[in-house]
Amino acid sequence: MNLLPPIQNDRIISRLPQCFRREAALHRRENFNDKVKTACQEQPSGRLAYKISKVIVVGDLAVGKTCLINRFCKDVFDRNYNATLGVDFEIENFQVLGVPFTLQLWDTSGQERYKCIASSYYRGAQVVIVAFDVNDIGSFSHVRQWLEESLEDNDVAAIQLFLVGTKKDLSSPAQYSQMERDALKLAREIGAEYWAVSSLTGENVNEFFSRVASLGFENSILAELEEKGSATQMGEVPISSHLLYIPSKKEKKCSCCQ
Numbered sequence: 001m002n003l004l005p006p007i008q009n010d011r012i013i014s015r016l017p018q019c020f021r022r023e024a025a026l027h028r029r030e031n032f033n034d035k036v037k038t039a040c041q042e043q044p045s046g047r048l049a050y051k052i053s054k055v056i057v058v059g060d061l062a063v064g065k066t067c068l069i070n071r072f073c074k075d076v077f078d079r080n081y082n083a084t085l086g087v088d089f090e091i092e093n094f095q096v097l098g099v100p101f102t103l104q105l106w107d108t109s110g111q112e113r114y115k116c117i118a119s120s121y122y123r124g125a126q127v128v129i130v131a132f133d134v135n136d137i138g139s140f141s142h143v144r145q146w147l148e149e150s151l152e153d154n155d156v157a158a159i160q161l162f163l164v165g166t167k168k169d170l171s172s173p174a175q176y177s178q179m180e181r182d183a184l185k186l187a188r189e190i191g192a193e194y195w196a197v198s199s200l201t202g203e204n205v206n207e208f209f210s211r212v213a214s215l216g217f218e219n220s221i222l223a224e225l226e227e228k229g230s231a232t233q234m235g236e237v238p239i240s241s242h243l244l245y246i247p248s249k250k251e252k253k254c255s256c257c258q
C-alpha cells in the first residue's frame with residue numbers, strides 16, 4: 001500500500017539535472033554517483049529510505065526569496081505577495097531514483113528586515129541558498145554576511161551552498177553578463193553552485209530546484225552510506241512510521257522579531 005502523497009511528474013527525477021554554469025557547480029558529473037544509484041536499486045520492496053532536507057533561503061529583503069519559493073511550489077508570481085503570517089516553510093515531495101525525498105523550504109517571513117533571524121531558522125539546514133538581485137549590487141555585496149550568519153549554527157562541511165541571482169528578466173544581456181563574471185568568481189570562492197533565475201518568467205526556477213533536490217538527495221544518501229559503511233545497509237524506515245520534523249512556531253521567534 002502506498003501511503004505517500006502523489007508525486008507530480010516534474011518532481012520525479014531519474015537522471016541528474018545539469019548545472020547552470022560548469023565554472024561554478026557543486027559537481028560536474030553527468031549522472032548520480034554510482035554508489036547512490038546502486039543503493040537505491042537495492043531497496044527492498046515495501047520499505048523505503050525516507051529522506052528530508054532542510055533548505056534555507058537567505059539574502060537581503062526584497063531580493064525575491066518569497067517569489068522564488070512561490071514560483072516553484074505554487075507556480076505563481078504575485079507582485080504584491082506578502083508572506084502569510086505563521087507559514088514559514090513549504091514542503092515539496094520528490095521521487096529521486098525511485099526513492100521518496102522531501103525538501104523543506106524555509107522562507108524568512110520578513111525577519112531579514114531586522115537582520116536577526118532566529119538561530120532555529122538556520123539550525124539543521126542541509127542546503128543554504130543565498131539569493132541576491134542581479135540588478136542590485138548592494139544585495140550582492142551582502143552575500144558573504146548572509147553566508148557567515150547561516151553557517152554559524154551548522155556543520156559547514158556538510159552543507160551544500162547555492163548562490164542564486166534573481167530577477168534576471170530585469171537585466172539586459174550586457175548588464176547581466178558583466179554581473180555574472182563577478183557572481184561566478186564569488187561562487188567559486190565560497191564553494192557554491194551558481195544559478196540565475198527569474199520568478200516572473202519562471203526561467204530556470206524548476207531546473208534550479210530539481211538540481212537542489214538531486215544534489216541534496218545524493219548528499220544525504222552518501223552521508224548515510226558512509227555512516228553505515230556499506231552500500232547495502234541504508235536506513236530503511238517502514239513507510240507507516242514517517243515523522244517530519246515540524247518545529248513549533250514559538251521556537252522560531254527571537255525577541256526583536258516579534
Ligand SMILES: Nc1nc2c(ncn2[C@@H]2O[C@H](COP(=O)(O)OP(=O)(O)O)[C@@H](O)[C@H]2O)c(=O)[nH]1
Binds near residue numbers: 066068079200
Ligand atoms: N521583475 C521581477 N520582479 C521580481 C522577481 N522576483 C521578485 N520580484 C519582485 O521583487 C519584490 C520583492 O520580492 P519578494 O519575493 O517579496 O522578496 P523577499 O523579501 O526577498 O522575499 C516584489 O515586488 C516582487 O514582485 C523577478 O523574478 N522579476
Ligand SMILES: [Mg+2]
Binds near residue numbers: 066107108110
Ligand atoms: Mg519574503
